[in-house]
């Protein structure tokens with residue numbers, strides 16, 4: 129067992145924000161290497177929006193907000209990582225404490241509020257990266273005091289485009305007042321037109337940089353349909369479903385369950401997978417969907433893919449299960465595919481979408 133996995137129970141005794149900083153430092157010092165990288169299993173390869181992913185399991189935004197540890201993170205056998213959310217200007221975020229473990233629920237509530245070193249610093253840290261050493265997406269947002277939200281998103285997207293394998297426009301954090309309102313149809317249309325133009329200006333004509341939209345799980349099926357149509361009309365390359373939820377399922381047992389902020393982890397799985405299936409069905413093959421929310425092992429990753437995800441992201445389970453999780457999911461996924469008689473991940477994408485969507489109507 130790698131040293132980092134042995135340390136996991138001890139790290140959990142530390143305040144969660146401090147534990148997060150310790151994890152970033154340990155990664156930077158090279159203490160979290162999980163042995164040599166295994167050869168990529170061809171069954172797990174996925175080509176999505178023109179990018180060839182070695183496996184479909186990525187690290188979601190929020191763990192490496194300021195692009196400090198992307199290099200060692202890529203050694204954990206994740207198929208890709210998403211750094212950010214980076215905002216145009218550096219930002220301190222909300223007062224502490226602002227992140228809470230819900231151990232009994234295998235969940236987290238956070239109200240960080242986009243604390244990050246700012247776009248310039250984040251991009252500088254990515255500047256010397258070897259493009260062949262792993263897939264890095266850049267997730268951008270806006271400062272809390274933004275007075276021109278679409279303009280500020282565009283300001284962030286343009287310089288990020290040349291350094292990104294893909295870009296994510298985050299309109300779904302619950303911790304920046306007014307941000308989620310940008311998901312409404314008329315606002316979203318204007319926003320996407322502005323960021324796509326900024327992407328094209330930044331990336332130049334010789335390179336295509338896919339631009340994704342990340343949405344909240346707390347939305348109606350009607351709004352999902354509108355978001356999908358507006359995204360397609362604006363040439364968005366994919367939709368990430370979902371960010372954290374403001375819901376508090378009745379099942380929550382931890383004493384921290386009433387803290388303000390976004391809930392992530394196991395209790396988010398059903399809700400986010402339902403909205404994922406809605407998005408997949410609405411898109412009807414016109415754009416891919418990336419599934420995030422409550423993935424904690426091979427079974428939940430397999431279910432996300434079957435519900436309609438072409439790629440999967442996770443964050444919270446890493447806190448409870450440690451850095452060996454990506455490898456464990458990849459091994460388990462490959463076994464499940466073979467046992468069920470599938471040659472590739474692509475074959476299972478969406479085969480349970482109707483079931484998940486109907487279940488939503490219950």
Ligand SMILES: Cc1cc2nc3c(=O)[nH]c(=O)nc-3n(C[C@H](O)[C@H](O)[C@H](O)COP(=O)(O)O)c2cc1C
Pocket residue numbers: 188189190191193212213227236238240242267298301342370371372392393394396420421422423441442443444445
């Ligand atoms: C502590 C924490 C911080 C997060 N910060 C961000 C962020 O800055 N930007 C973002 O788009 N999502 C952020 N997220 C949301 C995750 O990227 C992900 O969408 C969500 O947590 C659901 O996945 P999970 O259940 O596997 O954690 C954060 C999540 C957590 C737990």
